[in-house]
Amino acid sequence: MYILKVKGVAKIPDYVQLRDEKFTLLAYFRVDRPEKSLEKIGLAEKQEYILNLVKDLPFGKIVKLEI
Structure with a gap:
């Protein structure tokens, strides 16, 4: 998954995109x-982890999520 x-x-x-391995938009x-x-x-339990990552993520940079 990518963010x-x-x-x-x-x-x-500002918005956040979550994409799968084929780069299809998930959220x-x-x-x-x-x-x-x-x-x-199905990632409600990972919300805190994702938001902490987003906080430090520069705009326009794609990062692979290991969830």
Whole structure:
């Protein structure tokens, strides 16, 4: 699984994308509202880990998640 942080502009907030090994979009959520999206794909218990990673992740950089 891969994670990517996308920089928002003007009134559009920052978003996070979670993608699978084939780079198919699994989840797309605002940095400040990840709960429902992570719950839908079964990663609610990993929310704290993912948000800590996102906090230090530079915009536009793709990182492989080991979950």
